[in-house]
Amino acid sequence: MKPAFQDLIPHNHCFGCGPQNSEGLKLKSYWRDDGSSECVYLPQPHQCAGPTGFVNGGIIATLIDCHCICTAMAHAYALAGREIGQGQPIWYVTGELNIQYLAPTPIDEAIKLVAKVENVSGKKMTLSCELMNVTEAPSTPYARATIMAIQVPSNWLKHADIPAMCEKS
Numbered sequence: 001m002k003p004a005f006q007d008l009i010p011h012n013h014c015f016g017c018g019p020q021n022s023e024g025l026k027l028k029s030y031w032r033d034d035g036s037s038e039c040v041y042l043p044q045p046h047q048c049a050g051p052t053g054f055v056n057g058g059i060i061a062t063l064i065d066c067h068c069i070c071t072a073m074a075h076a077y078a079l080a081g082r083e084i085g086q087g088q089p090i091w092y093v094t095g096e097l098n099i100q101y102l103a104p105t106p107i108d109e110a111i112k113l114v115a116k117v118e119n120v121s122g123k124k125m126t127l128s129c130e131l132m133n134v135t136e137a138p139s140t141p142y143a144r145a146t147i148m149a150i151q152v153p154s155n156w157l158k159h160a161d162i163p164a165m166c167e168k169s
């Protein structure tokens with residue numbers, strides 16, 4: 001199996017997808033044969049909503065956000081004809097995130113996110129994403145989202161850099 005997108009992107013302390021964040025969700029994204037990308041995640045009991053059996057909506061937003069932004073970066077590297085993480089870094093951030101929460105997401109089973117790049121226009125990349133049962137049973141997704149990823153220069157990251165308290169030595 002090829003490495004996850006996140007394992008090829010250096011210096012990433014993101015709470016959702018950064019391998020360098022010891023307290024984070026550490027989600028992992030991969031290409032599928034049809035050109036979409038997928039991420040399987042097993043929710044943790046403390047990530048619950050009010051009822052303990054369902055996943056918190058903010059956690060869902062983080063999963064969608066990070067899976068889609070990492071997909072945007074992976075797609076941009078592919079468009080540039082490079083392996084992820086090779087050469088001049090390509091960074092995207094979230095400009096917009098619109099989510100429809102369609103059904104409660106069970107917390108006691110693995111879930112799957114599937115994202116597709118819908119459009120690339122200059123610095124902007126639009127993606128769609130569905131969150132569903134890991135078996136991809138033909139039922140209503142738990143959530144559906146669109147996201148606008150915006151390419152930023154590497155100094156966007158430097159402006160925001162503070163000592164990484166989330167990285168344990």
Ligand SMILES: CCCCCCCCCCCC(=O)SCCNC(=O)CCNC(=O)[C@H](O)C(C)(C)COP(=O)(O)OP(=O)(O)OC[C@H]1O[C@@H](n2cnc3c(N)ncnc32)[C@H](O)[C@@H]1OP(=O)(O)O
Nearest residue numbers: 011012014066069093094095096122123124148150152157
């Ligand atoms: C080591 C690290 C590891 C990195 C690993 C990273 C993994 C992170 C995964 C999680 C992702 C996050 O949570 S990121 C954190 C959450 N997001 C943020 O904090 C972003 C905060 N916002 C910003 O910094 C800024 O607003 C930007 C960069 C999004 C846009 O700045 P800007 O100055 O307006 O950009 P600019 O180049 O002028 O605009 C480019 C084009 O995008 C459009 N545009 C600009 N903003 C938006 C917007 N919000 N929604 C729609 N469209 C927009 C403009 O109209 C323009 O369109 P046109 O004229 O070209 O048509």
